[in-house]
């Protein structure tokens with residue numbers, strides 16, 4: 001019944017529309033006086049006689065519906081900027097998909113190409129979403145500091161939307177929810193002495209176990225340093241979240257690591273995520289979306305929810321919380337008991353756990369693998385760090401937190417590693433108010449991709465910007481300097497809340513590694529592994545083999 005009715009209505013609408021068109025057409029011609037008063041060329045009478053019967057054919061209806069669909073898709077995927085001066089496009093957009101294919105492949109390489117074509121600030125049409133890519137230190141400051149309020153939110157994140165976790169957790173939430181998640185997370189992290197002694201002690205324990213693991217290779221090539229480092233750093237995050245570490249061969253822990261690694265390595269690329277709502281209905285798993293989602297679901301169920309329930313049953317509200325989950329539950333319950341409106345709830349807690357794991361593991365471990373790789377290329381740097389550690393700490397004990405201020409060259413090496421191997425290379429933001437930049441309109445609702453590495457390697461700021469040179473972070477008297485241009489942890493409202501913890505981990509892990517081992521290539525006679533990075537979730541070196549030769 002309904003399809004027939006809809007069909008009739010469509011025919012009626014179409015017939016009225018066509019009559020109107022013929023009428024306007026004739027009227028226009030008449031008023032322009034290019035044609036005689038009766039427009040014979042239109043054959044209005046003939047058309048009006050035959051059209052309604054032609055419109056009864058199913059082909060006509062199907063064609064009309066298809067045309068309507070194509071028109072809707074076309075107008076939805078076009079950027080409408082009403083003649084305003086938006087940043088230029090690097091290439092003409094393709095119908096429907098816009099510039100989606102320009103995001104395929106290595107995004108940093110593609111951005112470098114587009115920057116050459118269109119300048120430091122350029123627009124992309126991502127199937128109707130206006131994305132603006134911003135390069136260069138001053139432009140990043142303009143966005144994140146001068147217009148910090150208008151750019152504090154993240155766009156609707158395709159990953160969390162697909163996982164049905166949108167606007168949840170520290171990393172993906174927006175507006176007042178994000179503000180509350182951020183405040184509580186920072187408070188709890190400080191409470192556990194992030195960057196202070198409690199976390200330093202836990203990290204030192206982890207470092208020892210990690211060193212023994214490296215020593216167990218007995219100088220033979222270690223094939224996947226990143227995986228080993230991931231496990232060690234992940235354990236530090238576990239200590240914060242649940243208050244305890246796990247043994248590396250614990251099956252439960254192995255599953256956590258496997259899921260975390262799958263989240264990163266199997267994450268579908270942006271163009272696949274854009275079409276995820278369609279792809280997920282297809283049989284099979286051509287783009288790996290289902291496999292990726294199942295690792296996240298497993299992480300949420302078997303780690304986050306399981307640990308929350310365990311801690312809830314053991315939790316005594318009168319005790320001081322000893323981990324992130326207990327502290328979050330305490331604050332959440334307090335607010336609820338007092339009737340204070342709050343965004344603190346279990347779905348947000350689950351996403352916060354994921355944010356801490358994802359942002360706090362891969363970033364630190366990848367930076368460590370970059371540092372080892374740079375040292376393979378610069379053995380003189382390695383020896384200099386070792387000599388510094390030997391003279392300030394000796395070799396009888398491993399370096400601890402109180403040694404770090406004396407290890408200035410080591411700190412300079414870590415900074416230079418973070419500058420050239422900037423792991424968190426691309427930040428994303430939603431524009432919530434129009435603003436202007438370099439004469440261009442940055443319109444409300446557009447999305448920003450902020451290329452942090454363009455600032456960390458800006459040739460105008462850093463002399464020989466592509467050269468590994470730790471000395472640039474030391475002044476003439478050998479004191480450590482931190483130029484304001486050095487911003488691997490971001491800038492402004494959403495800058496990294498884990499910076500102090502990350503710096504402490506990098507200092508302690510790397511100081512102990514330099515003290516105990518000499519990093520040597522797999523085959524000293526062969527070519528060294530390339531310094532080229534790939535832009536995945538983080539900017540990561542290509543997998544390489546390295547030998548950790550015990551110095552003692």
Ligand code: HEM
Pocket residue numbers: 170171172182237355356357359360361363364367423424427428452488489490491493494495496497498499501502
């Ligand atoms: C070398 C290590 C690290 C680097 C280079 C790094 C860098 C960054 C950067 C650039 C941002 C984005 C800031 C923005 O969008 O403006 C960020 C966000 C974040 N980082 Fe880190 N990070 C590191 C380690 C950590 C650690 C150890 C943790 C916690 C355990 C952590 C937790 C987070 C979280 C939760 C966010 C999202 C904050 C928000 O959206 O409000 N990070 N990090």
